[in-house]
Amino acid sequence: MVRWQPGTRERLQATALQLFTEHGYDETTVAEIAAAADVTERTFFRHFVDKREVLFAGQDDFVGMFTGPVTDAPAGTPPFTLVRRALDSAAGFFPDDRRAWSRSRQRVIDGVPALGERELGKLANLKVHLGTSLRTHGIGEPAATIAAETAVTVFHLSFAQWIADGEDRDFATIVHERLEALTEVVHPAS
Incomplete structure (x- = not known):
């Protein structure tokens, strides 16, 4: 399991990475990342422009x-x-x-x-x-x-x-x- 999740932004990054690893990058949606991190899509987009940015922030x-x-x-x-x-x-x-x-x-x-x-x-x-x-x-x-x-x-x-x-x-x-x-x-x- 991937660690390093002190705040919402970091939790989104860790959650996204876990989903990318388990299901594939292309197969994972922003909605799935937000739901798994227990935040709204709107919260996701406050932190990142798109799912690619969770890897390059x-x-x-x-x-x-x-x-x-x-x-x-x-x-x-x-x-x-x-x-x-x-x-x-x-x-x-x-x-x-x-x-x-x-x-x-x-x-x-x-x-x-x-x-x-x-x-x-x-x-x-x-x-x-x-x-x-x-x-x-x-x-x-x-x-x-x-x-x-x-x-x-x-x-x-x-x-x-x-x-x-x-x-x-x-x-x-x-x-x-x-x-x-x-x-x-x-x-x-x-």
């Missing part, structure tokens, strides 16, 4: 978790350090108690091509915003774009490992492992 917070540490960094901070700050911030967005929910969410997304495209769009949007933050912070091109692309790639690979069956390490450990691998690629030990 929080985009601004997601982007902010990456861009905030870049914006708050001291002037002159090198690009790779900014990437590391952004990824360290991301670790806080993925506590271990959300892993089961994230695994189930990803299985639903993987099963519906349109949701997979939406997920890729979310990552592309993150690259754009992170690149803008890096440029605003004084990182020139092409370094800003390379750093943004790199941060999102490391995040994506880390997230995929974090939700992999059998994985139990925390998100920060996985991120640091991938950053170390990247460092070895860019600056191999002599």
Whole structure:
């Protein structure tokens, strides 16, 4: 069973995910989600535009978790350090108690091509915003774009490992492992 349901919004997300998992995304209606969460459809639509949004809500917070540490960094901070700050911030967005929910969410997304495209769009949007933050912070091109692309790639690979069956390490450990691998690629030990 999927956990993590402190408020109505979160209860709707958990209920929707459970129904998507049990009955399929396309087969589950907003009316069924609302009824199972013991709220009205009107309440559902106060929280989400449509059923797809229960899987993708929080985009601004997601982007902010990456861009905030870049914006708050001291002037002159090198690009790779900014990437590391952004990824360290991301670790806080993925506590271990959300892993089961994230695994189930990803299985639903993987099963519906349109949701997979939406997920890729979310990552592309993150690259754009992170690149803008890096440029605003004084990182020139092409370094800003390379750093943004790199941060999102490391995040994506880390997230995929974090939700992999059998994985139990925390998100920060996985991120640091991938950053170390990247460092070895860019600056191999002599």
